[in-house]
Amino acid sequence: MDADLIVQILFAAIKTGTPLLLIALGEVICEKSGILNLGQEGMMLMGAVVGFIAAFSTGNAGFGVLAAMLMGSFMSLIFAVLVLQLGANQVATGLALTIFGTGLSAFIGSEFVGNTVQGFQPIAIPLLATIPYLGDILFKHDILVYLSFGLPITIAFVANRTRIGLILKAVGENPHAANAIGIKVLKVRYLAILFGGAMTGLAGSYMSLVYTPMWAENMTAGRGWIALALVVFASWRVGRIMLGAYLFGFASIMHLVLQGLGVDISSNLLAMMPYVATVIVMVVISADQFKEKLLAPRSLGKPFDPRDMA
Amino acid sequence: MKLKSLLIGLGLMAGVSLAHAEEPFKVGFVYVGPVGDLGWSYEHDRGREEMQKFFGDKVKTTFVENVSEGADAQRVITQLAKAGNKVIFTTSFGFMNPTIKVAKRFPNVVFEHATGYKRAKNLGTYTLRTYEGRYISGVTAGLLTKTNTIGYIGAFPIPEVIRDIDATYMGAKSVNPDVKLKIVWANTWYDPGKETDAANALMDQGVDVLVQHTDSPAPLIAAQKRGVRAIGQASDMSKFADKAHVFSVRDNWAPYYIKTVQQVMDGTWKSQDFWGGFHDDMLQLSSINPNLPADVRAKIDQTYQGVKSGTIQPFKGPITDNTGKVVVPAGHTLTDEELAKVNWYVDGITDKVPN
Numbered sequence: 001m002d003a004d005l006i007v008q009i010l011f012a013a014i015k016t017g018t019p020l021l022l023i024a025l026g027e028v029i030c031e032k033s034g035i036l037n038l039g040q041e042g043m044m045l046m047g048a049v050v051g052f053i054a055a056f057s058t059g060n061a062g063f064g065v066l067a068a069m070l071m072g073s074f075m076s077l078i079f080a081v082l083v084l085q086l087g088a089n090q091v092a093t094g095l096a097l098t099i100f101g102t103g104l105s106a107f108i109g110s111e112f113v114g115n116t117v118q119g120f121q122p123i124a125i126p127l128l129a130t131i132p133y134l135g136d137i138l139f140k141h142d143i144l145v146y147l148s149f150g151l152p153i154t155i156a157f158v159a160n161r162t163r164i165g166l167i168l169k170a171v172g173e174n175p176h177a178a179n180a181i182g183i184k185v186l187k188v189r190y191l192a193i194l195f196g197g198a199m200t201g202l203a204g205s206y207m208s209l210v211y212t213p214m215w216a217e218n219m220t221a222g223r224g225w226i227a228l229a230l231v232v233f234a235s236w237r238v239g240r241i242m243l244g245a246y247l248f249g250f251a252s253i254m255h256l257v258l259q260g261l262g263v264d265i266s267s268n269l270l271a272m273m274p275y276v277a278t279v280i281v282m283v284v285i286s287a288d289q290f291k292e293k294l295l296a297p298r299s300l301g302k303p304f305d306p307r308d309m310a
Numbered sequence: 311m312k313l314k315s316l317l318i319g320l321g322l323m324a325g326v327s328l329a330h331a332e333e334p335f336k337v338g339f340v341y342v343g344p345v346g347d348l349g350w351s352y353e354h355d356r357g358r359e360e361m362q363k364f365f366g367d368k369v370k371t372t373f374v375e376n377v378s379e380g381a382d383a384q385r386v387i388t389q390l391a392k393a394g395n396k397v398i399f400t401t402s403f404g405f406m407n408p409t410i411k412v413a414k415r416f417p418n419v420v421f422e423h424a425t426g427y428k429r430a431k432n433l434g435t436y437t438l439r440t441y442e443g444r445y446i447s448g449v450t451a452g453l454l455t456k457t458n459t460i461g462y463i464g465a466f467p468i469p470e471v472i473r474d475i476d477a478t479y480m481g482a483k484s485v486n487p488d489v490k491l492k493i494v495w496a497n498t499w500y501d502p503g504k505e506t507d508a509a510n511a512l513m514d515q516g517v518d519v520l521v522q523h524t525d526s527p528a529p530l531i532a533a534q535k536r537g538v539r540a541i542g543q544a545s546d547m548s549k550f551a552d553k554a555h556v557f558s559v560r561d562n563w564a565p566y567y568i569k570t571v572q573q574v575m576d577g578t579w580k581s582q583d584f585w586g587g588f589h590d591d592m593l594q595l596s597s598i599n600p601n602l603p604a605d606v607r608a609k610i611d612q613t614y615q616g617v618k619s620g621t622i623q624p625f626k627g628p629i630t631d632n633t634g635k636v637v638v639p640a641g642h643t644l645t646d647e648e649l650a651k652v653n654w655y656v657d658g659i660t661d662k663v664p665n
Contacts, residue, residue, distance in 0.1 A: 008514040016507065106344075113346025116531060116550050212502040212528045214550075217344050217376065221501050256511035259494045260461070262660055271497055 003133065009250070009257055010137045015211065017249030018148050019044075019203040019220075023227035024234070024241045025155055026199025031231060032159065033192035034172040034299040035083065038094025040200050041224030042101020043075040047204025049109040052215040055117045055205075064117070065144070065205045072201020073194045075101060080193040084186050087303050098224070106217040119213040120144060144206050156238040168192065172297035175304040185304050200224070235295040251277050337361070337571055338390035339373040340383065342402035343500045349525030349544040350499070350561070351375060354401045354424075356545075357563030364568050379404025384411055391416040397574050399567070400424065402499075403468055409433060420574050425470055427650045429581050436566055439587030440470065441477035441649070442617045443559030444521070445624040446595065447541045448481025449613045450556055451519040452489050453606050454539050455482075461512030462493045463505060463522040463529055467664045471523050473652040477624045478521055479659050485609070492517055493661050502528035513538060519556070530554055548597035557598040557610070565591055585646050588618040625649065630657045 023040050030037050047068035055064025079097050082088040120142040129139040138149075159165040167188060170178040175185045207223070208215050226248060234240035251273040258265065339358050343351035355373060362371050372395065377386050383405050390398050391412055397420045400409045406426035413421040413433040421433040429435055451460045460482055464471050475493060482489040492515060494508045505524050509532035512520060520540040522529045527550040533540035534551035542548065542558025566586055573579035586592030595614055598607060616622035627638035631654035638644055644652070655663055 005514055008510075012507070012510050012514070110344070110346060113344060114348040114352075116527070207503065212506050212526075213531060214502060214527065216347070216500070216502050216526060219502050221503055223503075253507060253511060256494050256496075256508045257514065260492045260511050260515045260517075262492075264662060266664060268497060 005257075007133055007136045009253060011140070012253045013246050013250035014137065014141065014145065015249070016253055017245035017247075018145050019206050019211070019223055020227045020230055020248055021148050021152070021242060021245035022203035022206065023200045023224060024230040024245060025151055025238065026196035026203075027228060027231050028234075028236055028238065028241060029155065029159070029168070030192045030196035031236060031300055032168050032172045032297050033189045034175060034297050034302065034304070035189055035193055036090050036094065036301045037076065037079055037097070037193060037196055038091060038228065039075065039079055039097025039101065040094075040228055041220060041222065042098035042105075043072050043197055043200040044101075044204040044207070044220045044224045045105035045218065046075050046101045047072045047201030048208035048220060049105040049112070049204075049215055051201070051205030052109070052117065052208040053112055055119070055209055056112060056115055059118075061117065061119050061209050064209050065202060068201040068205030068208075069198040070201070072197040072199070072204065074197070076193045076197025076200070079197075080190050083303070084189055084193075087305065090301050090303070102218060109215045109217065112215050113217070114214075116214045117209060119209040142210055144202070144210055152238050152242045159238065169297075172299055175299055179304075179306050185306065189304070203227075236297065237295070247277065334370040335365070335368055335571070335575055336393070336395040337369055337371045338393070338395035338398040339371065340377050340386055340390070340398070340400045340402075340405060341373060341375045342377060342379060342404065343375065343525060345373070345375050347500055347525050348527055348547065348550075351401070351525070353545050353561040354399070354563055357567045358399075360564035361567035361571060364564075365571065369571065377405075380408075384408035387412040387421075388415070391419050396420065397422065397571055403470065420570075420579055422570060427583075429583065431581055434570075434579075434581040434584070436570075436584040436586070437470070437650075438561055438592055439585050440559070440561075440593070441473050441624055442587045443593050443595070444474040444477040445481040445617060445622070446610060446613045447521050447556075447559065448478035448483075449485050450481075450606060450610055451478070451521060451539070451541065452482030452484070452486035453609060454556065454602075455486065455489065455519045457516045457518045458486065458488045459490050459492060459516045459518065461509070461515075461517030461520045462491055463508045463512070463520065463524055464493055464495045465499045465524050466497065467495065469650055469652050472655070472663060473625075473649060474523060475659070476652065476654075476656040479656055480624055480629075481613070483658060491659055493659075495664065496524050498524065500525045502526045505529050506532045509533060509540075510536075527551070542597075546596040548599070552599075553601065555597065555599050556602065558596050560594040560596045562592050562594055583646060583650075585649075588614070589620070625652075631655060632657050632659050 050071040051064040051068030054067035055061045082093045083090050122140055122142050125139040129135040167183055171185050171188045179185050207220055230244050234244045255271050255273055341351040345351055345355040358371050374386050377383050399422045401424045403425045406428055409421050409423045410428050413430050417432055423435050425437045426435050462475055479491045496504050496508045498504055505526050505528040509529040513536050518538045520529050520533050522543050527547045530540045530547050530551040534554035539556050540554050541556045544561050546558045546560055548555045623643050625644040627642045628640040629638040631637045637654050
């Protein structure tokens with residue numbers, strides 16, 4: 001394996017990890033507010049199809065991204081109303097959202113199968129792109145990947161260093177206490193869910209506009225689920241989410257790269273690598289039980305009704 | 311999964327012909343992918359449409375798309391048999407066992423399974439000599455490659471794919487003795503994301519001509535982005551990559567569907583194993599890219615004529631496999647039955663056939 005190949009593998013790992021990163025960043029905010037949204041796969045597919053249709057019809061990829069984010073938010077709004085307003089079970093509602101989104105996206109996208117769009121072109125960042133190796137790995141991507149570099153920093157800052165972050169944490173840790181000091185718990189949760197939906201829609205448009213500029217039924221192929229695992233994998237830390245996303249990307253690329261290199265391992269075994277990696281990290285995390293308890297938002301998955309007094 | 315039932319012409323005719331309405335002859339199709347995959351399932355559906363056009367309202371066709379290869383398939387095939395279809399075409403290798411099972415339960419229905427090898431009295435098989443197209447692809451790729459490295463994206467290591475890998479390599483080797491073939495298994499027939507990853511992994515390793523045995527145009531799109539060449543699979547994929555596209559080997563199922571339905575109507579149908587190639591017009595070279603060098607185009611045409619007329623037989627002995635065993639003795643050409651069982655890589659391919 002020479003240096004060029006390693007550079008290209010790492011470049012590809014970032015591209016493959018980007019949709020996972022975007023979803024996980026949205027979901028971690030959602031989970032920090034105490035809401036578990038398992039509808040990622042459905043929202044992602046809806047984002048992918050609507051983003052593709054918008055970009056295909058208008059010829060403008062930027063418009064496609066916007067439409068995908070709106071669609072993602074809209075899907076998450078359905079979830080939010082069911083969960084927050086009507087007190088539906090979060091797990092069941094999330095699963096329903098995934099099934100619903102998978103079917104609906106196939107239905108509305110069927111007319112658009114077999115077309116392609118001019119997605120975002122890679123932009124080499126002046127100066128930075130000329131750094132040996134690093135420039136080739138990090139600074140020759142498209143605009144959505146650059147956006148995904150900036151987002152974790154912003155999100156980590158907001159979540160850990162600002163008043164908004166504190167409110168979010170209060171709502172996720174103890175909604176009754178937050179309510180008692182005058183924080184509008186449901187409003188915070190609505191916003192967190194909508195943010196998560198927009199991010200997942202964005203990830204969907206990354207799939208259908210950048211990664212494979214086309215629409216195909218079920219084209220996200222389970223990436224929404226991997227991203228959900230990634231949030232736990234990263235124990236709700238933004239920095240670790242970024243690392244984990246690229247690690248997942250790397251694992252799923254390596255299974256194909258190793259075959260091309262003629263490494264004599266069953267390709268089925270190699271295809272399992274990202275999933276094995278998830279299980280291993282889950283085991284490692286849960287080994288330190290006390291630590292995990294500290295990190296998981298304490299009211300995660302529990303409905304909140306201001307009339308109940310804790 | 312959606313069940314789409316197409317009633318062509320029937321509704322319009324109803325008012326006029328009610329008095330002497332004849333029950334149309336019902337034909338069912340089961341597809342593994344969406345009809346919009348622009349590859350394998352898309353071409354089966356085009357074959358269905360042409361057959362429907364040929365017979366007009368004498369025939370009523372139904373298709374079910376996106377059927378996964380397993381228990382679901384058996385349910386769908388049973389449903390079609392119960393719905394009164396007289397002929398049912400199941401169009402993916404993985405439908406073999408479900409088709410066999412359902413065929414046993416419905417002895418009066420004719421089943422036709424594409425690319426399989428299990429037959430029964432009411433179950434025939436049909437397939438394409440895709441290796442003919444692969445041989446031409448190999449010759450072309452061998453001429454076009456500058457890095458002497460061709461990439462092959464395989465779906466699953468079944469005889470059809472192994473055979474086509476051999477044909478591709480033998481074609482390439484015939485014009486370029488230094489050529490190497492890199493093989494990557496995507497373990498899927500249709501997953502654009504995975505196919506893109508596979509294409510990129512191959513291109514990262516110096517591949518500059520891609521041959522795909524998966525059904526989405528994603529590898530072509532990836533090749534176009536990187537400025538290398540790729541060959542389209544199953545249908546005309548030229549519009550996805552105007553610069554990268556070399557040609558597509560198009561599947562044309564219509565002649566077989568028309569012939570088979572006619573035979574069943576006439577009562578002359580018999581279970582058999584049918585192989586169609588360029589000679590039967592069931593394979594076609596489509597959209598040969600005008601940006602190819604003239605000498606390459608000439609060689610493509612020459613090879614095509616040779617394969618079509620039978621003067622070029624890719625699996626004509628002597629052939630040794632890559633463990634040194636003679637698999638086709640001199641003077642022998644593999645029969646269809648033997649072709650269906652190819653499970654070896656020809657000498658020169660450095661990989662091992664996965665179990």
